[in-house]
Amino acid sequence: MDSHDWLDTECAALEQAGLRRHLRTVMSAPTGTIHLDGRDVVLLGSNNYLGLSTHPQVIAAAVEATQVFGTGASGSRLISGNNERYTTLETNLATTKHTEAALVFSSGYAANTSIIPLLVGEGDLILSDTLNHASIIDGCRLSRATTQVYQHCDVEHLKTLLSESAAFRRRLIVTDGVFSMDGDIAPLPDIYEVATRYDAMLLVDDAHGFGVLGRDGRGTVSHFGLDGESIIQMGTLSKAIGALGGYIAGRHALVELLINKARGFIFTTGLPPATLAAANAALDVMRSSPDLRQRLFSHAKRLKTALTHLGYTLLPSETQILPVVLGNPQRATRIADALLAEGVFAPAIRPPAVPPDTSRLRLTVMATHTEAEIQQAIDAFATVSQDSVSSSYS
Ligand SMILES: Cc1ncc(COP(=O)(O)O)c(C=O)c1O
Numbered sequence: 001m002d003s004h005d006w007l008d009t010e011c012a013a014l015e016q017a018g019l020r021r022h023l024r025t026v027m028s029a030p031t032g033t034i035h036l037d038g039r040d041v042v043l044l045g046s047n048n049y050l051g052l053s054t055h056p057q058v059i060a061a062a063v064e065a066t067q068v069f070g071t072g073a074s075g076s077r078l079i080s081g082n083n084e085r086y087t088t089l090e091t092n093l094a095t096t097k098h099t100e101a102a103l104v105f106s107s108g109y110a111a112n113t114s115i116i117p118l119l120v121g122e123g124d125l126i127l128s129d130t131l132n133h134a135s136i137i138d139g140c141r142l143s144r145a146t147t148q149v150y151q152h153c154d155v156e157h158l159k160t161l162l163s164e165s166a167a168f169r170r171r172l173i174v175t176d177g178v179f180s181m182d183g184d185i186a187p188l189p190d191i192y193e194v195a196t197r198y199d200a201m202l203l204v205d206d207a208h209g210f211g212v213l214g215r216d217g218r219g220t221v222s223h224f225g226l227d228g229e230s231i232i233q234m235g236t237l238s239k240a241i242g243a244l245g246g247y248i249a250g251r252h253a254l255v256e257l258l259i260n261k262a263r264g265f266i267f268t269t270g271l272p273p274a275t276l277a278a279a280n281a282a283l284d285v286m287r288s289s290p291d292l293r294q295r296l297f298s299h300a301k302r303l304k305t306a307l308t309h310l311g312y313t314l315l316p317s318e319t320q321i322l323p324v325v326l327g328n329p330q331r332a333t334r335i336a337d338a339l340l341a342e343g344v345f346a347p348a349i350r351p352p353a354v355p356p357d358t359s360r361l362r363l364t365v366m367a368t369h370t371e372a373e374i375q376q377a378i379d380a381f382a383t384v385s386q387d388s389v390s391s392s393y394s
Helices: 005-016 056-069 084-097 108-119 134-143 155-163 188-197 252-261 273-287 290-309 329-341 371-392
Strands: 033-036 039-043 101-105 125-129 146-150 171-176 201-205 231-236 246-250 321-327 359-364
Touching: 039 371, 056 273, 084 101, 084 246, 084 273, 101 108, 101 252, 108 134, 108 171, 108 201, 108 231, 108 246, 108 252, 125 134, 125 155, 134 171, 146 155, 155 188, 171 188, 188 201, 246 252, 290 321, 290 371, 321 329, 329 359, 329 371
Parallel strands: 125 146, 125 171, 171 201, 201 231
Antiparallel strands: 033 039, 101 246, 231 246, 321 359
C-alpha cells in the first residue's frame, strides 16, 4: 500500500461504471472524414460546424500572423501579450454581435469562469438552467453567489424563483443559447422578458449558436431578433469559428471591468497570434457564407429523418447537434464502438457530461460533409440498428 493506491482504485471504479474515458489520437484535420486508429472514418463528433478550421482563407491568415508575430504571445495581455491582432478581432466581434465592445479570453471555459464571478458574488442570486454547460456551473461555484437551478427551459419555474428573490442584491439569469448536449434552443424572448420584469441581468452562452443561428450566423440572440446591449453574450472561437478562445460581448464598462478584475483574463498568457488571425478571418467567412449554414442544416435534417426512420430515439433538437439517447453508459459505448467498426465516429457522451441514464451519441454534422459521407453514416446506423440496438444491446 502506498499513498497513491487510491488512483488505481478510482480508475477501476470508473471502468466498472462504464464511465472510464480514453484519449483517441486523430491523425488528420477535422473534415468530414478523419484518420483514426489506422483508417478513415466519417466524423460525426466535431464542433467545427462550418468546416472553417481548414478553410484556405483562415489557414492563410494564421500562417501570415505567425510569420509576422511568431508562434506565441509570450506574456499575459496586461503585460506584453496584447498584440494588434487582438484589437482587430475584438472590433470584428463587437461589430458582428452589435455590441459596444468585446473581449477575448483564452477559452470559453475561462470566459464563463471569469464573467460570472465578476457579475455576482456573496449576497447575489444566480438562476441557472439545469442543463447549462460545466463551465457555467464552475463559474457559479467560483462566484460564491447563491445558485438556484431552474428546470430546463422552464420560464414559469424561473419566474417563480425570481418572484421570491427580493432579498438578494443582484440577480443573474444564465443559460446556454443552444444546449451543448441536447441541441435545443433556449426560449430567449420569454427569458429576456422575465429578466427585465425582475431587474435581473441575462448572460447567454452561445458556444453552439454562434456561426450557426441568426442573421449571418451572429448567434442565438440575433436568431430571436434581440440584438442589443441588455443581454451579455458569451461565445467561443473554438467551435464554428474553428480556432480557439472565448469572448464576452457587451457594454464598454463591462469589458473595462473584466480587463481589470477577471482572474481568468489577467492571470494567463495571451493566445497565439495565429489563433487570433484565424478567428478573425473565420468571422469574415462565417458572415459572408450563408451557403455553409444551408448545407449544415440540410445535412442535419437528412440525418435526423433517416435515423428516426431507422427507429433511433433522437431528442427534439432544432440544430446541428443531434442526440441519440441510449440510456446507460455501457450501451452508449457499445453502440459507438459498433458504429466505429462500420466506419463512423459517433462519440458516446456519458455522465457527468449528461444526466444519469441519458447517455447518448452526440452526433454533429458539418457544412463540409459530403452527401456521400452522410449516406455512409446512415448506412452504418442501419447495420448497427439491425445487429445491435433492437436485439442484443437492449
Ligand atoms: C456551452 C459551452 N460553453 C462553454 C464551452 C467552453 O468553451 P471552450 O471549449 O472554448 O473552452 C463549451 C465547450 O466545451 C460549451 O459547449
